[in-house]
Amino acid sequence: MFIDRVTVDVEAGRGGDGCMSFRREKYVPRGGPDGGDGGNGGSVIVIAEEGVDSLSELTHRKHWRAKSGTPGQGKKCHGANADDLVIHVPPGTVVIDEKGDFFLKDLAAPGEQVVAARGGKGGKGNTRFKSATNQAPREFTRGGDGEARRLTFELKVLADVGLLGKPNAGKSTLLSRVSRARPEIADYPFTTKIPNLGIVQIDIDRTLVMADIPGLIEGAAEGAGLGHEFLRHVERTRVLVHLVEPTPVDGTDPVENYQAIRQEVEAYDVDLANRPEIIAVSKCELPDATEVQAKLAELTGKDILRFSAVTGEGLNDLMNRTYAVLAETPNS
Ligand SMILES: Nc1nc2c(ncn2[C@@H]2O[C@H](COP(=O)(O)OP(=O)(O)OP(=O)(O)O)[C@@H](O)[C@H]2O)c(=O)[nH]1
Numbered sequence: 001m002f003i004d005r006v007t008v009d010v011e012a013g014r015g016g017d018g019c020m021s022f023r024r025e026k027y028v029p030r031g032g033p034d035g036g037d038g039g040n041g042g043s044v045i046v047i048a049e050e051g052v053d054s055l056s057e058l059t060h061r062k063h064w065r066a067k068s069g070t071p072g073q074g075k076k077c078h079g080a081n082a083d084d085l086v087i088h089v090p091p092g093t094v095v096i097d098e099k100g101d102f103f104l105k106d107l108a109a110p111g112e113q114v115v116a117a118r119g120g121k122g123g124k125g126n127t128r129f130k131s132a133t134n135q136a137p138r139e140f141t142r143g144g145d146g147e148a149r150r151l152t153f154e155l156k157v158l159a160d161v162g163l164l165g166k167p168n169a170g171k172s173t174l175l176s177r178v179s180r181a182r183p184e185i186a187d188y189p190f191t192t193k194i195p196n197l198g199i200v201q202i203d204i205d206r207t208l209v210m211a212d213i214p215g216l217i218e219g220a221a222e223g224a225g226l227g228h229e230f231l232r233h234v235e236r237t238r239v240l241v242h243l244v245e246p247t248p249v250d251g252t253d254p255v256e257n258y259q260a261i262r263q264e265v266e267a268y269d270v271d272l273a274n275r276p277e278i279i280a281v282s283k284c285e286l287p288d289a290t291e292v293q294a295k296l297a298e299l300t301g302k303d304i305l306r307f308s309a310v311t312g313e314g315l316n317d318l319m320n321r322t323y324a325v326l327a328e329t330p331n332s
């Protein structure tokens with residue numbers, strides 16, 4: 001299964017206590033003023049790693065705790081630093097602090113990493129407190145606590161092209177026609193809940209990756225429906241293909257549907273709204289298609305494509321146009 005959102009608790013290790021170099025119970029000097037520092041606790045580090053392609057491994061372990069540093073010893077022996085605990089995630093994972101509700105880091109490329117919870121510092125041994133007047137100090141400090149956080153990992157889909165459209169517009173059907181992906185298709189809204197990726201082979205040396213994403217409704221930018229889910233994924237595509245169905249079963253107006261989605265995208269992210277968009281009327285074997293196509297052309301001043309996943313009409317044109325727009329869009 002494709003899992004794209006996982007929450008775990010992470011806890012860094014405590015620092016080891018500094019050594020007082022006295023016997024604990026009786027404060028009898030053991031080795032004099034030479035208690036070493038404690039070792040640092042291990043940190044929890046998240047690394048984006050090539051070859052890791054899902055977050056599903058993380059669902060088996062809810063709690064990730066790094067080891068504590070060991071205490072300092074007599075004879076100025078420094079306690080050992082604990083090893084860091086490393087969590088491997090796929091490139092494209094965003095790390096979010098759940099309690100603070102902020103983005104910790106976007107691990108977009110392989111090798112990128114973030115310290116998700118810092119290990120506690122080792123305490124100071126009494127040797128550090130030695131002075132001209134106090135040759136056998138009793139002072140020392142305890143190791144610091146490690147940070148603890150609840151983290152959410154979100155894997156954002158990286159695709160060349162994102163399919164935009166109201167629920168039921170025919171996005172999944174299109175993907176299944178032009179690629180080998182087999183997304184679920186049904187005649188009710190919100191069939192697609194997680195993104196599906198397909199590789200579209202246009203000809204021998206031209207391919208593109210297309211993402212079919214959950215349908216979008218009004219209020220999506222505020223999180224309505226599957227709004228955030230949808231927008232989060234579409235953010236990582238370079239070109240948008242916006243599907244408008246000519247005769248929605250819920251009786252809504254196709255042109256208003258187009259505008260409603262544009263508004264959501266603009267409310268969510270200006271960058272996203274400025275991305276190249278190809279507009280296509282889906283299900284174009286239906287009688288209303290021609291009229292809707294004309295109205296959209298009038299509204300946008302753009303060339304509006306049409307296709308039918310049922311008859312196959314317009315599919316080649318749509319894919320060729322998509323590839324051409326993609327080719328002239330820089331990979332940011
Ligand atoms: N007549 C006709 N029906 C189509 C065409 N393409 C898709 N459909 C139907 O439209 C309905 C919705 O198709 P989906 O591909 O699931 O739509 P979607 O946009 O992925 O919907 P969500 O995942 O709910 O957002 C299904 O009943 C399809 O069979 C087409 O070209 N012509």
Ligand SMILES: [Mg+2]
Nearest residue numbers: 171172191192
């Ligand atoms: Mg779908």
